[in-house]
Structure formats: structure tokens, C-alpha cells
Amino acid sequence: MTGAVADTRVSDRSLRGFTGYAMKRAFNAIRADLTRALAPHGLRMVTFSALSVIADAPGLSQARLAGVLAIERPNLGPIVDELEGAGLIVRRRAAGDRRAWALAPTDRGRETLAAARTAVRAHDRRMTAGLTSAQRAALTGALAAIEARGETP
């Protein structure tokens, strides 16, 4: 025995029954793998998400982007700066509202997003390789239901 306690007595068994603990452990695994998958494209999880929404809705404002991604407005500034600095999006003044920005992807942004999406799909298949498609659908449904419970407290 290496310590004062037998190895078999040290475990997180009593935590495993909690959804939050199991999800944190699973998400940490996903985060580590996804971060590696996105790095070659110069993206982080949050910049990938932002670029994806911008490309799907060119012209949207930062406030709407923050709302869709559930990010606080002050935290979005540096994220948009990063995408703009990398030449993946442009920030134009919104027509009709001089307070707001209109965000849009550049050609390079669209190309980077397409390549990154392919990498993320591969990552997703890798991480869910142990699941049947029924299990995958059940997981997606359960996650959406949990998120919805948080939105209406």
C-alpha cells in the first residue's frame, strides 16, 4: 500500500451519480480534444462558435451575437477583435443605427469555417464513437432539456 489508505477505498464513486459531476468530467474531455482540433485553424471554441453564427447571419450586431451565444456583452469585444484581427470577419457600421456594428465573414473566414467545421465533425465522431446513434440522439435531447430547465428558474 502506498499510503495510509488502501487504493480501492479512494474513488469518486459517490459523485458519479450526480449529473453535474459526470457532465463536467465528460466536458473536460471534449474541451481538451476540441481545443486541439481547432488550434490548427487558429480558432478557439468560442471564436469557432461566433464565426459560425456570423457566417450564418451576416450583418448581425454584437448584441444579437452575444444573445445567441449566451455570452455577456463585455466579453464579446475581445472575441470579435480576435476574429477581425485574424482577417476572418469584418466590422462595418450598421446601416440605420450608428451605435451598432454589422458583422460579416470575409472570404477567408468562410474558408476557415468550412475547414474548421470538418475538423469539429471529426472530433465529434471521435468523442461519441462509443455511442449508438440512438444513444447520441438521447444525449442531445437530454442536454437540450437540461439547458431549458436552467433558462426558466
Place this chain on the structure above:
Amino acid sequence: MTGAVADTRVSDRSLRGFTGYAMKRAFNAIRADLTRALAPHGLRMVTFSALSVIADAPGLSQARLAGVLAIERPNLGPIVDELEGAGLIVRRRAAGDRRAWALAPTDRGRETLAAARTAVRAHDRRMTAGLTSAQRAALTGALAAIEARGETP
């Protein structure tokens, strides 16, 4: 319309198909609710987890605790300090290895843990209220499978 883009065109629909994105959104909801549930007990998620493992295996070292919780050793110091400072655990020198600490709960630590566990169970039921017990079991199984995929890259 409030901007240059119709509201219906702005969504994270194309991200919803990714497990990582759905899990991050769900986990954020869980984290916010769990943090509120633990606050009255003077605990955070990570201190709750650490206290739980310590109470289940009194006498274990910090290195083993870090291993079980998948926390880097340097980050565990302040966590153990916090529990010790709150009078929930004690740090004694391990018998037989003068490098290591032997961590053990105090009576107050055991009482706090029991109350916190009740609060966490209530939180868990609240967040998974939209799921059947079969869906809950499927979720737990899927999360464990994903975590296992990350451990062996």
C-alpha cells in the same frame, strides 16, 4: 426589424448538432444552479467534490485526491487550504511518508457534507426534471462513454 438582419435568420442552429456545444450550454445551466445550491453551505463545486472524496476515504493524500478528481496538483493546494480554513477538514502528516499530508474530515465537515449532498440531490432533480428515468440513465451512460474516449487518445 431591429437590425440589418431578420431575427429569424440569427440562430445557433448549425452549432446545435455538435455534442460539445450542446454540452457546454447544458453545463453552464447546471453550473449556475449548482453554484447557487452550494453557496449557503460555503462550498463551490470543486470544494464539494473534494470534501466528498475526503470523507469517503479519510487519510488520503493530496496527490491521490488530485488524481481522483483529475485536478492538477498545483491547483489543489488552494482548494485544500479553503476546506481547512473553513474547519471542514484537517491536514495531518501522513504516517510513514513525511512528504505527504493525510486529509480527513472534521465532524463539522461531515455535517456540512451531508447537508450539501441533500442540496445537490435537490439541484440534480430540478435540472433533470424534464427527463424520464430511462433518459437519465442514458445520459449518465453517454457521459461516461465520452469521458472514457478522452482518457485514451
Place this chain on the structure above:
DNA sequence: TATTGTTATACTCTATAACTATA
């Protein structure tokens, strides 16, 4: 040589208050 725990450090993520310029 290897391990336990610590120090130092850094980067990311999240959150809030207060400010400006517009509306």
C-alpha cells in the same frame, strides 16, 4: 531518480458596474 507538495505564472472563462454615443 522519482514523488509530494509548493511557488510562480499565465491564459481562459465568466460576471458586474460604469461609462460613451447614440436611439
Place this chain on the structure above:
DNA sequence: TATAGTTATAGAGTATAACAATA
């Protein structure tokens, strides 16, 4: 008054390198 975006700030979470004491 309210909204878009910014600045400043702070607390968590995560990660690595290097060190002293001990094995």
C-alpha cells in the same frame, strides 16, 4: 429612458515549469 458597445475589474478554472523535502 433605453440600447450598443466599451472599459475596467475581479473571481474562477485550467495548465506548465521549477523548486525543496523526502522517498
